[in-house]
Amino acid sequence: MSDNNHLCLLGLIFLSSLLTGVSGVDDAHVFISSGEDVRLSCNNALHDCTSTTWNYNRFSHSTTVELIALGRKKDTERHERLSLGSDCSLNIRNISTEDSGSYSCQQWTGVGGERLRPDAGVYLHVLHVSSSQTEISAGLSVTLFCQLYSYPRVSCGDSVDSERIDLFWVNQAGVKLRSDSRYQISSSSDPCIISLNTTLLNEDHNREWRCEVTHRDQVKSSVTYTVKSSAEAGSTTAVIPVHSTHSQDPSTTNTHTTKVIVSIVEFAVFAAPTVILLQIICTRRAGRKDSQQPAEIEKNTITE
Structure with missing residues (x-):
């Protein structure tokens, strides 16, 4: 077999191996709220x-x-x-x-x-919200604790795949809460925890506060705390947690796998025509070689 045929064969083998094994197995990160x-x-x-x-x-x-x-x-x-x-x-x-x-x-x-x-590694991060009190009433303060449980333990602001992980408290409109005259927000980086302290008002019936964990500036999971008023005037009951639909929605579940699939499709679109082109070139070269063989045989016969 000629050197050109060797090159064609090696090219086909190389591209085929890329198509069947586009990348190695990387660790994935999954965020979920407790109870789900x-x-x-x-x-x-x-x-x-x-x-x-x-x-x-x-x-x-x-x-x-x-x-x-x-x-x-x-x-x-x-x-x-x-x-x-x-x-x-x-x-x-x-x-x-x-x-x-x-x-x-x-x-x-x-x-x-x-x-x-x-090995295919998966890191599971669990978001959990707890309260300093269960039975509360208007005029009393309540502190909500939102913590991200991970192993190895993750600190707020740490990077996973070169991106930060952060916790936030947001109101019903999705606006991030910051410390002011109504709310006191404090956080700890290790462990990854953020607390919200407030004094409940009568109008806080059905009030929702949501704790969100973000990775790559996208919400990965969230837990909602809702205050429900009881039949007794001025009495409120804390209801925790209500799991938000944001938690690992289809667009964010197993982002690693999604990226790999997209990469495979993009690569296949590029590589498939290249494989076909290599096959055509190899076939034409093989055909030229076959068409030249009778003439070479005749030449050798005349010489003898």
């Missing part, structure tokens, strides 16, 4: 889940906890809340702050076997 359900994608899954193992790490755990082993649930304290999706994703119901942490999806050939692919 979450789906953690396994970005290195094979055609079935019999090779899939899910592990979990948290600061309070000294060792790795195996949640799913080769497609089967392990007997853990969260057994009833866990399930494995058809795409090997890990589903967790009724998320609590204890579920925050680092998850990894692995692919193995079997028990005591070899790892087939690099």
Whole structure:
């Protein structure tokens, strides 16, 4: 085979390998509010889940906890809340702050076997709101605490994928609250927590304050605190939390996977015509070589 044919073959192999494996597996970040359900994608899954193992790490755990082993649930304290999706994703119901942490999806050939692919890591961040009081009345003050639980522990203002994570309190109109004569806002960077203190008024019936966590200047999850008045005059009851529809909406769920899919489509649009062009060039060159062979054979015969 000629050098030109070698180059054509190498070009096709190179582009084919790019199309079948556009990028490596990166860690993803998922934000959710406590009490909700979450789906953690396994970005290195094979055609079935019999090779899939899910592990979990948290600061309070000294060792790795195996949640799913080769497609089967392990007997853990969260057994009833866990399930494995058809795409090997890990589903967790009724998320609590204890579920925050680092998850990894692995692919193995079997028990005591070899790892087939690099781990797919997922960091789960859980947003939770608590109150200093449950039964309150007009004229009394209340403090709301909003904290983001993460492992490794994230500080407010820290960067994830070179972007900041921040917490904010906003009113019903979505306007960020700042300290003034009505509200006292204070925050701590480590742990990532922001508090809101205010004195309730009679007109605060059905008042909502929402805590939002942003990443890359986009709202990833939020929890709403609502004050409901009871039948007794002047008496109010704190209702917490009401989970906002902002929490991991489809446009922000698993942004890493979305970006990879977009990259694949964009790359395929560019690479597919290049592959076809290489095939045409190689075919034409092969045809020219075949058309020249009879003449070369005749020439050699006359010479002899």
